[in-house]
Amino acid sequence: MMRNENENPHAPFQPDPKEEQAIDELIAKYPTKRAACLPLLHMCQRRVGWISPEVIDFVAKRLEMSTAEVKGIVTFYTMYHHAPVGKHVIWVCRTLSCELRGAKTIQEHLERRLGCRPGQTSRDGRWTLKKAECLAGCGYAPVVQIDDRYYEELTPAKLDAILDQIEKGEMPPQSETPWRLP
Amino acid sequence: MSKYTPILTRRYTLPQSWTLAVAESAGAYEAARKALNTMTPEAIRAEVKAANLRGRGGAGFPAGVKWSFLAPKPGQQVYLVINADEGEPGTFKDRTIMEKDPHRLIEGCIITMYAIGSHKTFIYVRGELALAIERLEKAIQEAKARNYLGSKPFGTNHPMEIVVHPGAGAYICGEETALLNSLEGKRGEPRLKPPFPAVRGAFDMPTIVNNVETIASVPDIILMGGEAWSRLSLLPPEFNDGGVRLYGVSGHVARPGIYEAPVGITLRELIYELGGGMLHPDRPLKAVIPGGSSTPVIRPDDKVHAPDPKHPLHRWHGKSHLDVPMGVDTMRGIGSMLGTCCAIVMDTSVNMVEVARNLMRFYHHESCGQCTPCREGTGWLVDILNQVAGGRGNKVHLDLLVDVSNNMMGNTICALADGAAMPMLALIQKFRKEFIEAIEKGLTNDHRLDRAIRHALLKEGALA
Numbered sequence: 001m002m003r004n005e006n007e008n009p010h011a012p013f014q015p016d017p018k019e020e021q022a023i024d025e026l027i028a029k030y031p032t033k034r035a036a037c038l039p040l041l042h043m044c045q046r047r048v049g050w051i052s053p054e055v056i057d058f059v060a061k062r063l064e065m066s067t068a069e070v071k072g073i074v075t076f077y078t079m080y081h082h083a084p085v086g087k088h089v090i091w092v093c094r095t096l097s098c099e100l101r102g103a104k105t106i107q108e109h110l111e112r113r114l115g116c117r118p119g120q121t122s123r124d125g126r127w128t129l130k131k132a133e134c135l136a137g138c139g140y141a142p143v144v145q146i147d148d149r150y151y152e153e154l155t156p157a158k159l160d161a162i163l164d165q166i167e168k169g170e171m172p173p174q175s176e177t178p179w180r181l182p
Numbered sequence: 183m184s185k186y187t188p189i190l191t192r193r194y195t196l197p198q199s200w201t202l203a204v205a206e207s208a209g210a211y212e213a214a215r216k217a218l219n220t221m222t223p224e225a226i227r228a229e230v231k232a233a234n235l236r237g238r239g240g241a242g243f244p245a246g247v248k249w250s251f252l253a254p255k256p257g258q259q260v261y262l263v264i265n266a267d268e269g270e271p272g273t274f275k276d277r278t279i280m281e282k283d284p285h286r287l288i289e290g291c292i293i294t295m296y297a298i299g300s301h302k303t304f305i306y307v308r309g310e311l312a313l314a315i316e317r318l319e320k321a322i323q324e325a326k327a328r329n330y331l332g333s334k335p336f337g338t339n340h341p342m343e344i345v346v347h348p349g350a351g352a353y354i355c356g357e358e359t360a361l362l363n364s365l366e367g368k369r370g371e372p373r374l375k376p377p378f379p380a381v382r383g384a385f386d387m388p389t390i391v392n393n394v395e396t397i398a399s400v401p402d403i404i405l406m407g408g409e410a411w412s413r414l415s416l417l418p419p420e421f422n423d424g425g426v427r428l429y430g431v432s433g434h435v436a437r438p439g440i441y442e443a444p445v446g447i448t449l450r451e452l453i454y455e456l457g458g459g460m461l462h463p464d465r466p467l468k469a470v471i472p473g474g475s476s477t478p479v480i481r482p483d484d485k486v487h488a489p490d491p492k493h494p495l496h497r498w499h500g501k502s503h504l505d506v507p508m509g510v511d512t513m514r515g516i517g518s519m520l521g522t523c524c525a526i527v528m529d530t531s532v533n534m535v536e537v538a539r540n541l542m543r544f545y546h547h548e549s550c551g552q553c554t555p556c557r558e559g560t561g562w563l564v565d566i567l568n569q570v571a572g573g574r575g576n577k578v579h580l581d582l583l584v585d586v587s588n589n590m591m592g593n594t595i596c597a598l599a600d601g602a603a604m605p606m607l608a609l610i611q612k613f614r615k616e617f618i619e620a621i622e623k624g625l626t627n628d629h630r631l632d633r634a635i636r637h638a639l640l641k642e643g644a645l646a
Contacts, residue, residue, distance in 0.1 A: 029345045030345070030367075031259075031385045032366065032367070032385060034366065034367035034368075035365060035366050035367045035385075036367065037367035038309075038347070038348060038349065038350050038364065038367060039347065039348055041350070042309065042348060042350065063367070065367075069368075072369055073367070073368070073369055076352060076369040076370060076550075077309075077349070077350030077351045077352050077370070078350070078351035078352065079309050079310065079350040079351035080350060080351075091310075094540075095271045095475075095540065095541075095544050096271050096272065096433075096471075096475060096526055096537065096540050096541060096544075096631075097271065097272055097432040097433055097526050099540055099631040099632060100432075100433045100434060100526070100528065100532065100631050100632065100635075101432075101433070101632065101635060102632040102635055102636060102639045103632065104630060104631070104632050105632055105636050105639050105640065106639075132310075133269075133271075133353065133544050133547055133548060134269055134270070134271040134272075134273075134353070134544065135310055136268045136269060136273065136274045136276075136277050136308070136310070136311065137274055137277075138271065138272050138273065138274045138430065138432035138433075138438075138524065138526070139274055139430055139431065139432045139438040139439040139440060140274075140438070140439070141432060141438070145310060148310075148312035149312065149313075150310075150313070155639050156639065156640065174312075174313055177277070177278065177281060177282075178439065179191075179194050179195060179278070179282070179439075179440075180437055180439045180441075181195070182186070182441050182443075182455070182456050
């Protein structure tokens, strides 16, 4: 998710030789080229921070697809950002199990702390807040996902501690999901 | 229940259980070695059939029977696809297998590929589960380095390869044909069936799509023998529902989580024994969604009605739905579904109209939009429920909710519309009074779903 800040945002997307090799390896895993579309988009988003028009052009050309097809895919799946996002993206799960255990309270807390609503980015550009549908952490609710890590069994206080740590520049590890013996 | 020795989860508690060294020291790959070196593919298929292994992804189709639908034409490659797009609200069991014991899934894939004559597996993991993807990738590399995968796994001439394919956030990709489209690099829109995947699946080739837990059960079926594994189930044998499985419990229970137990424990045991009972002693059980959000809700005062001695559920006649052993056919018999066996438990603080609103919003968000009844119907349901919640309810709304739901069922390519309509209808049927009351008075902040625990959360927190 880390964006390279020195990059010209409008330059055509160009992978470096190492990335080129990774893309070749990716395509070789599948019987057709276009099957690599989802993982390739993930790879590009990790570098650029979002799926820019340049990324769409690049993926379409590389996988011999039309840009319309790639765009159709980008807009179908929720994990691809169609617009630039903050440095970190927070997804708050709002589906039933989390909701029963306080997801709305968690979301309200985040709205206050970050000063933005779901779908928006905080003023300092550091955080984008999003609502998520079921993240498959129902037994460890409430759950938020920050970038690609899950944080479970949260309270506003626990979440604050996690956000404080990230603001200091360290990403707390995803804690091992609890395993309770019967 | 306390005497139960875990099978599927027996390696979960070992430190670093996801590494090959630890998993193998605790028995991983013994079954694969046995299967590939001493058994024929036919013999393996026979064991799985005898195990009465019902698919663990929600539909409960017997895995052994599914495998028997394969009839590849000469020159056709057979694919095994693992559905790890866990996303049914309330369900979080497959994640634990991939995160805590990925080698169990890989071993299951190896045995299954050999049994069905496949050389390649795609594990379609939902994109959000980064830790699961990381551990699976690592485990595959480890297995490859040991020659458990590759050109000569366990010395046989049956090359095998496993590819982990990340999804990108779409509930519908858990539907097997949508998953195949997504795997092929398309939008995850379900396909018309037939042709079924076993005839024409991934990349137009014959394909078997199985859930993570289904395939993770295969190694122990091989070690133990199909019949012995089947007998672990507490259900009478005529239900053909064998073995052990992962149960999930979430919501208002004291110890939410995933627990392993034999097939056929009751909802009461799941909630009050495994789940540790209700979260708060003053707030008893009001409703439980037994197996993921698409399964119709159950009330504790619902009773089994099967007076006919020939009825398969007759022996439970007059008992509470909570005391019927959970199996694919028993749950269907009481008008609900077993689904993924992950229950969402709700206490008396919960307003059922809000529950409906939460779930319908989910289905509306996740409808792929191909079929009009689903795309429009889910939107209508959300719209009506929002009107009701906002105090603009009208007497006709109750019938309209039922009417829209009825017109969604069975009129679409895949089962998402049914998955939304069934719980909607059950909620209205079982909590009609609450809907009428909401239509008359609307809903307020007092009805929000986290009402009962909000205070405790805030006390600890810093919501200024």
